[in-house]
Amino acid sequence: MALDKQQLVEMYRRMCRIRYFEEAVIEIHSSGELIGPAHPYIGEEAVAVGACAALRDTDRIAGNHRSHGHPIAKGGDVNRAMAEILGKVDGFCKGKGGSMHLADFSIGILGESGIVASSVPIATGAALAAKLSKQDFVSLVFFGDGASNQGACHESMNMAALWDLPVIFMCENNGYAITTSYKNSVSVDHVSDRASAYGMPGVLVDGQDAIAVWEATNEAVRRARAGEGPTLIEAMTYRYEDHSLGLDKIRKSEYRSQEEVDEARTRDPLPIHRSAMITHGFATEAECDEIEATVQTEIDGAIEFARNSPFPKPEDLYDDMWATPV
Amino acid sequence: MATKTYIQAIAEATIEEMERDKAVFTMGEDLRQSVYGATAGLVERFGEDRVLDTPLSENGFFGAALGASLCGMRPIVETVTSFLWVGMDQLISQASKMRYMFGGQAELPVTFRVRMFYARGAAAHHSDRNYPVFMNTPGLKIICPTNAYDAKGLMKTAVRDNDVCLLFEDGIALSSRMEVPDNDDLPDGELLVPFGVANIVQPGSDVTIVGIAGGVQHAIDAAKVLEAEGVSAEIIDPRTLVPLDTDTILKSVAKTGRLVVVDPAHKMCSAGSEIAAIVAQEGFWDLQAPIQVVASEQINVPYSPALEPLIYPTPEKVVAAIRTVLD
Numbered sequence: 001m002a003l004d005k006q007q008l009v010e011m012y013r014r015m016c017r018i019r020y021f022e023e024a025v026i027e028i029h030s031s032g033e034l035i036g037p038a039h040p041y042i043g044e045e046a047v048a049v050g051a052c053a054a055l056r057d058t059d060r061i062a063g064n065h066r067s068h069g070h071p072i073a074k075g076g077d078v079n080r081a082m083a084e085i086l087g088k089v090d091g092f093c094k095g096k097g098g099s100m101h102l103a104d105f106s107i108g109i110l111g112e113s114g115i116v117a118s119s120v121p122i123a124t125g126a127a128l129a130a131k132l133s134k135q136d137f138v139s140l141v142f143f144g145d146g147a148s149n150q151g152a153c154h155e156s157m158n159m160a161a162l163w164d165l166p167v168i169f170m171c172e173n174n175g176y177a178i179t180t181s182y183k184n185s186v187s188v189d190h191v192s193d194r195a196s197a198y199g200m201p202g203v204l205v206d207g208q209d210a211i212a213v214w215e216a217t218n219e220a221v222r223r224a225r226a227g228e229g230p231t232l233i234e235a236m237t238y239r240y241e242d243h244s245l246g247l248d249k250i251r252k253s254e255y256r257s258q259e260e261v262d263e264a265r266t267r268d269p270l271p272i273h274r275s276a277m278i279t280h281g282f283a284t285e286a287e288c289d290e291i292e293a294t295v296q297t298e299i300d301g302a303i304e305f306a307r308n309s310p311f312p313k314p315e316d317l318y319d320d321m322w323a324t325p326v
Numbered sequence: 327m328a329t330k331t332y333i334q335a336i337a338e339a340t341i342e343e344m345e346r347d348k349a350v351f352t353m354g355e356d357l358r359q360s361v362y363g364a365t366a367g368l369v370e371r372f373g374e375d376r377v378l379d380t381p382l383s384e385n386g387f388f389g390a391a392l393g394a395s396l397c398g399m400r401p402i403v404e405t406v407t408s409f410l411w412v413g414m415d416q417l418i419s420q421a422s423k424m425r426y427m428f429g430g431q432a433e434l435p436v437t438f439r440v441r442m443f444y445a446r447g448a449a450a451h452h453s454d455r456n457y458p459v460f461m462n463t464p465g466l467k468i469i470c471p472t473n474a475y476d477a478k479g480l481m482k483t484a485v486r487d488n489d490v491c492l493l494f495e496d497g498i499a500l501s502s503r504m505e506v507p508d509n510d511d512l513p514d515g516e517l518l519v520p521f522g523v524a525n526i527v528q529p530g531s532d533v534t535i536v537g538i539a540g541g542v543q544h545a546i547d548a549a550k551v552l553e554a555e556g557v558s559a560e561i562i563d564p565r566t567l568v569p570l571d572t573d574t575i576l577k578s579v580a581k582t583g584r585l586v587v588v589d590p591a592h593k594m595c596s597a598g599s600e601i602a603a604i605v606a607q608e609g610f611w612d613l614q615a616p617i618q619v620v621a622s623e624q625i626n627v628p629y630s631p632a633l634e635p636l637i638y639p640t641p642e643k644v645v646a647a648i649r650t651v652l653d
Contacts, residue, residue, distance in 0.1 A: 060397065092428075092429065093428045093429030093431070094429035094430070095429075096426060096427060096428075096429045097427045101427045101428065103429075103431055103432075104431075105431040110393070110396055110432075111428050111432070115419040115420075118389070118415055118416065118419050119420075120389070121385065121386050121387075121392070121416060121420075122390075122392055122396070124386070125389060125390035125391060125392055125393020125394040125396070126393040126394065126396060127393075128390050128393065128394045128399075129393070129394040129395075129397035129398060130397065132351060132375055132376070132394070133348075133349065133397075133399060135398070139393075151385060152385050152389065155381070155383035155385055155386025155387075156389070156390070158386070159381060159386055159387065159390060320425060320426050320430030321465060323425060323430075323432075323433045323487075323489050324487045324488045324489055326467070326522055
């Protein structure tokens, strides 16, 4: 199976959507409109988009604090995502979750998590449900190189391999856990090297190439659907911005060289995908320009939508606590 | 009507709920061998897929239970109070917060059956009575059955509830026996005890004793001692700490004017101290004496049989507290 024109174009659209969304978030952060923390996904778009392109709407995903890219890649509505980030009632979570906790259960987004690695067991459990109740879906969890060192990750991978669960562990190795290089925190050359210790395939992939990420995920999804168990994919990527907005004003010095950042920026996933489509005749320059312009308008609209959405009312404070009222 | 132990009641509730709803399954350590007594015969009856023996990975399998519950399953997780600490991140960061944080999208019908052993020489690592820790975290329902009837009825309610329930099974009550009606003898055909409705174990007029978990039995024993002296004690078992039936407690204090709370947890920030605070704030003018909280000493559980019994509430300590409020 290969990607068709429509899928490739849609992937590009979603990558642009993430990129422009994040640029807008940076803008509203610098203007003081954004109250809480935010962690830009810029530079990593090909991972979320490549992975989600291999999933169906009914498949489940879970993610982490770097949280805007995953739901947008899964098809989440940018208006509701932006409204959530501004703490408004029209947000995915009615303003109760904020930037780090976007979720849209209606399209399988089981939620991003502010505690690193804590959604890995959740996604594993979703896959357990699929297996036990013979439901036809897989789950995929995004986590970073930092999270790969958490016990929750190891425990989940052991259980998933032990029980042949239909889950894909998608490690986004962006090089750093806040400021700590993965080379200073991971005991092996690659996170994917650990897969054999759990008894599952480990796949190392270029995380700047959405098509390569799709290929690796597609095979992992095939395995999962066929009952062959989990796969650990490590997508090598790079975070172009700082860990979180405003961190540059707190930290004491540079933790990565300008040369390193510049070098990583030469492998920007958006131009890589754009030229791949053009080179192989799936889209023209003009079509790509039009996608970019349309998405920019969409994001401008999302900011407008979020600004116009009301804040929750004080009486909403105690809502959404219990599913079975007390 | 048959006499059943607390463990038999839990086992019956598990079987009935698994029979009723295919989404219900059990997971935990050593379930198939029923090491903790309440899961005997389950695997033969329901198969391995519905009776999962897990690796020793509390954080992992607590989270997996939550994830499964988001996708239509209703897990019953068996564990022990002291192992809750190992899975704390999933309990606090996910179980208690997911629903609220996601604006009400998540339903998390997971029942954690938490065995609470203490007072049996197991020392500090296996004697935790840690339900108050979870009362301090919004979003978790805290259930403390103190007899076989409630164990069955509250357990069945917990499995059908769509929120995360922590059901603490008090080691003192485990072998206690009482009459638990058979389903055929019940008007609705099954035993369900609602959350948030306290049990008035015995009515009285001179003093209110609120017992938490194993504290209820100490209250009953103490009341018997003082009954001979003409003291009429009203004993209240809240059954559930979240939600807490404060109305029943406040009404009782309005009648008796005196309150003793018996709580096997450590005293600081305990369920007992919370109930005392509620009554002090909302029932102050009904009180005729300072409230007494009989809870465990604020020290870790020592191993030696010469020391361990000193730290827990006892009927004697409860009698002394009642004398203080009656003085």
